[in-house]
Amino acid sequence: MTPLLKVEGLGKFYGRHLGCADISFTLWPGEVMGIVGESGSGKSTLLNCLAGHMPPDTGRVMFDTRDQGLRDTLEMSEPERRWLARTDWAFVHQNPRDGLRMNVSAGGNVGDRLMAVGARHYGDIRRQASDWLGRVEIDAGRIDERPRAFSGGMQQRLQIARNLVTGPRLVFMDEPTGGLDVSVQARLLDLLRGLVRHFGLSAVIVTHDLAVVRLLADRLMVMKDGHVVEEGLTDQVLDDPQDAYTQLLVSSVLQV
Structure with a gap:
């Protein structure tokens, strides 16, 4: 191996x-x-x-x-x-604010990394973002909220979703x-x-x-x-x- x-x-x-x-x-x-x-x-x-x-x-x-x-x-x-x-590769920072775009929605943060590797279909990006919010135990109904509205623990979970979405x-x-x-x-x-x-x-x-x-x-x-x-x-x-x-x-x- x-x-x-x-x-x-x-x-x-x-x-x-x-x-x-x-x-x-x-x-x-x-x-x-x-x-x-x-x-x-x-x-x-x-x-x-x-x-x-x-x-x-x-x-x-x-x-x-x-x-x-x-x-x-x-x-x-x-x-x-x-x-x-x-x-x-992915990097999870101690302070989630260092790994998130605080002025972009939760869904946009996850979708941003997908777009960086070539994803362009809005519907597919939003579906994957919603799926990953669920995986990290964030209500998908908050997909359009910005990270500053989240608690510290939720921000960290969002940062994890943003990092792992591209596999x-x-x-x-x-x-x-x-x-x-x-x-x-x-x-x-x-x-x-x-x-x-x-x-x-x-x-x-x-x-x-x-x-x-x-x-x-x-x-x-x-x-x-x-x-x-x-x-x-x-x-x-x-x-x-x-x-x-x-x-x-x-x-x-x-x-x-």
Whole structure:
């Protein structure tokens, strides 16, 4: 089996400050990788380098393209990377306002991504938008309302619908439950778990919340000061952490 994503020696520096260094891992089709660590650990820098939001200084990010197999995304042309971001990749921001067009209706937000990949029939676009609102538990009767009229949890679910409507194979998620009330987080996690399983999605999820990766991630990487200090199956890492820093993270959650 060909890996969907293969990362080799990825590194990023901000002047003399280390963002992340020597990151290597393989992500298989249908697999979810969680990345955890405290603020400043380098996990968000890594995610943004993987998703093409910032260029790394070292390493390669290989993706299994539909027509040419594994290719280094860093060597793709800008139009190729934009097309990849509209089709096979998706990015769910922590703040849904960063991933939505707040002055466009809910249906327009979902339809916007469809139009970006060539859809033009208004009726078909609206039907797909309505279907996806239902999939993320938003009343289809609110299709013409703007996101600013929605709660934070609904905005996040709308952002998920906008991202998944084109059938991406890889989803990057940056603290997808951050800033939400506990009850809203639980509902969103149940929704994400169902969508990941139903569509066989691969995902890379960055979070500081170990409960999120416990529920969603097959494998886990723990980062500290820009480096991966531990990696393995999620349950193994959380139930029997080997690195002292991972032990501290797990114990701090248990003590709360």
